[in-house]
Amino acid sequence: TIFDNAHGIPAGKKYDFIVIGSGAGGAVIANRLTENPATSVLVIEAGVSDKDQLNITVPFYTTRLSPNTPFDWNFTTVPQTHLNNRVLTYNRGFALGGSTTINSMAYTRGTIDDWDRLAKLSGDQGWSWDSIFPKYVFKNEILTPPADGHDVMENLDPAFHGTVGITGTSPPGFPTSIDDKVLVTTQELNGEFPFNHEPNSGKHLGVGWQIVTARGGERSSSSTSYLGPKFVVRPNLDIVLNTRVTRILPENGGNGDLTIRTVEYAQTADGQRQTLKASKEVILAGGVIGTPHILLHSGIGPAQTLSKLGIASLVDNPSVGGNFTDHPGISQAWFVNSTDTWELAVRDPKVAAAQLVEWEKSRTGPLTRPVQSQLGWLRLPENAKIFQQFEDPSAGPNSAHFEILFANGLSDFPTPPKGNFMSILTAVVAPLSRGFVHINSVNPFDKPVVDTNFMESEFDLFTMRESLLAARRFLKASVWKGYILEPFQHSNSETEEELNEYIRNNARPFWHGVGTASMTPEDASYGVVNPDLKLKGVKGVRVVDGSVFPLVPTAHTQAPIYILAERAADIIKKEWDL
Numbered sequence: 001t002i003f004d005n006a007h008g009i010p011a012g013k014k015y016d017f018i019v020i021g022s023g024a025g026g027a028v029i030a031n032r033l034t035e036n037p038a039t040s041v042l043v044i045e046a047g048v049s050d051k052d053q054l055n056i057t058v059p060f061y062t063t064r065l066s067p068n069t070p071f072d073w074n075f076t077t078v079p080q081t082h083l084n085n086r087v088l089t090y091n092r093g094f095a096l097g098g099s100t101t102i103n104s105m106a107y108t109r110g111t112i113d114d115w116d117r118l119a120k121l122s123g124d125q126g127w128s129w130d131s132i133f134p135k136y137v138f139k140n141e142i143l144t145p146p147a148d149g150h151d152v153m154e155n156l157d158p159a160f161h162g163t164v165g166i167t168g169t170s171p172p173g174f175p176t177s178i179d180d181k182v183l184v185t186t187q188e189l190n191g192e193f194p195f196n197h198e199p200n201s202g203k204h205l206g207v208g209w210q211i212v213t214a215r216g217g218e219r220s221s222s223s224t225s226y227l228g229p230k231f232v233v234r235p236n237l238d239i240v241l242n243t244r245v246t247r248i249l250p251e252n253g254g255n256g257d258l259t260i261r262t263v264e265y266a267q268t269a270d271g272q273r274q275t276l277k278a279s280k281e282v283i284l285a286g287g288v289i290g291t292p293h294i295l296l297h298s299g300i301g302p303a304q305t306l307s308k309l310g311i312a313s314l315v316d317n318p319s320v321g322g323n324f325t326d327h328p329g330i331s332q333a334w335f336v337n338s339t340d341t342w343e344l345a346v347r348d349p350k351v352a353a354a355q356l357v358e359w360e361k362s363r364t365g366p367l368t369r370p371v372q373s374q375l376g377w378l379r380l381p382e383n384a385k386i387f388q389q390f391e392d393p394s395a396g397p398n399s400a401h402f403e404i405l406f407a408n409g410l411s412d413f414p415t416p417p418k419g420n421f422m423s424i425l426t427a428v429v430a431p432l433s434r435g436f437v438h439i440n441s442v443n444p445f446d447k448p449v450v451d452t453n454f455m456e457s458e459f460d461l462f463t464m465r466e467s468l469l470a471a472r473r474f475l476k477a478s479v480w481k482g483y484i485l486e487p488f489q490h491s492n493s494e495t496e497e498e499l500n501e502y503i504r505n506n507a508r509p510f511w512h513g514v515g516t517a518s519m520t521p522e523d524a525s526y527g528v529v530n531p532d533l534k535l536k537g538v539k540g541v542r543v544v545d546g547s548v549f550p551l552v553p554t555a556h557t558q559a560p561i562y563i564l565a566e567r568a569a570d571i572i573k574k575e576w577d578l
């Protein structure tokens with residue numbers, strides 16, 4: 001049952017597990033644990049309902065969902081020291097389904113290197129590629145035909161895709177006028193930009209099609225999939241919306257063997273605090289910002305900092321909220337010699353209305369597709385001079401340093417009255433800069449302090465510069481002749497300093513944040529959770545969301561989190577014999 005607020009929870013009802021957050025991590029846990037009818041789960045979600053929201057359901061409307069909407073937490077960062085002191089919006093989903101309800105739907109799993117590195121760092125082989133693929137990947141994914149019904153073989157190798165899982169995936173279901181040109185470029189410039197037919201095979205280098213979490217022309221989020229209609233009818237699964245968890249509370253006042261199974265929550269900042277106790281475990285799945293936010297308010301974090309705020313320390317752990325890592329991204333755009341770009345619908349309400357009618361009638365047409373149809377994963381040259389200064393931070397030799405994405409319109413900038421555009425977005429996907437999530441008030445309804453600290457590392461700045469130049473080289477292929485006209489905005493950035501300035505003025509998050517509750521080996525002196533995702537120093541609490549990745553996967557993060565949560569569910573079931 002889904003309740004609009006906590007008053008809906010039947011008085012005296014007991015739950016085995018309380019899951020905080022319904023995003024990629026929380027929804028999987030809630031679904032898998034309630035497969036056993038004897039196990040009861042309550043999901044507490046701070047955000048709103050996602051029901052009957054066109055902007056959420058229609059894939060191409062994704063850019064309308066953030067920032068500054070009711071479906072976004074609307075976080076902002078502190079002024080970014082290395083980005084000309086700009087304050088960045090830091091988007092996170094504030095709705096059932098969490099960030100999967102507002103994200104851009106790219107489905108990318110990360111590489112063999114990524115998962116093997118996680119296994120090595122955590123000391124648990126269960127996180128290696130061979131352990132998660134195909135088992136947990138296939139439990140998550142159900143590959144479905146694209147909206148226009150074309151053969152999926154054109155875009156991917158079905159052998160690498162699951163067909164019995166829960167999150168719907170599909171190749172882009174509507175062609176754009178740049179798709180073929182991108183493919184032709186991968187032939188002409190195949191040294192630097194080779195075509196990769198199956199980037200989700202664990203070896204992602206090259207340029208290929210973008211697979212998206214969409215099904216039947218609609219977004220597939222953790223709300224529509226793992227918490228979809230056929231699952232929320234389970235009598236052992238309750239979900240409460242619009243309810244903020246403020247703290248998790250210890251038994252016995254925190255003395256002795258520290259056990260936490262009680263969740264404190266409220267509807268509003270000045271609303272009455274209420275509590276509920278799980279009989280087995282509390283699963284924190286509040287995401288990269290929400291999870292450390294709750295931990296810090298509960299006294300689990302750096303004792304010194306918390307004591308300055310007057311918060312009593314339960315567990316002195318300086319790692320909580322640290323190690324915040326994201327992919328910094330940036331867009332470059334060019335005027336093009338075509339009218340068949342997405343500006344057409346942005347400027348002409350009749351075109352926009354016709355697209356919507358088509359989508360409403362048959363779930364087909366331009367609105368079924370993602371913002372980008374193709375993407376690529378690329379490495380810096382082995383002899384790049386930056387490697388004299390830094391050890392290679394990529395996950396391994398088969399993993400990228402930067403990503404490149406192609407869009408048939410002007411991305412990241414407001415549409416000007418005239419002109420049609422193509423954008424190439426790039427992102428640093430093996431970054432060395434680390435930020436943090438902290439609090440500066442005792443009120444859990446106050447926004448946390450978020451610092452991405454982008455471009456603090458010279459390596460990231462170097463890689464971002466190289467990604468900008470690689471994008472320009474991509475357009476040197478002959479197929480773009482006569483199509484690409486002059487550059488938009490970045491026309492003067494040629495020298496290193498000019499490129500740096502373009503980056504400082506335009507870089508922004510890709511919203512793939514991880515690391516604020518990092519997984520480390522059980523005997524490590526740092527980190528927040530053990531490889532079984534149990535909170536260090538505490539009994540009764542696990543963290544299952546993006547915050548536990550100690551290093552950011554070379555991927556858009558939803559698929560890695562779904563996969564991680566699928567395994568986490570098995571770990572929990574095994575421990576409780578469910």
Ligand SMILES: Cc1cc2nc3c(=O)[nH]c(=O)nc-3n(C[C@H](O)[C@H](O)[C@H](O)COP(=O)(O)OP(=O)(O)OC[C@H]3O[C@@H](n4cnc5c(N)ncnc54)[C@H](O)[C@@H]3O)c2cc1C
Pocket residue numbers: 020021022023024025026044045046047066091092093094095096097098099100102103104105106107108243244245246285286287288290291294510511512513544545546547555556557558559561
């Ligand atoms: C704009 C945007 C675009 C993105 N694009 C892509 C993409 O194309 N492909 C991709 O793979 N990834 C993308 N991502 C990232 C991906 O969506 C996230 O990595 C993933 O959803 C994170 O899963 P999670 O479970 O860690 O957290 P979330 O999905 O964010 O879920 C956390 C949930 O916890 C809830 N919560 C937090 N605090 C509390 C509290 N105190 N009480 C109760 N509930 C709470 C939140 O409301 C939220 O519902 C994007 C993200 C954003 C924001």
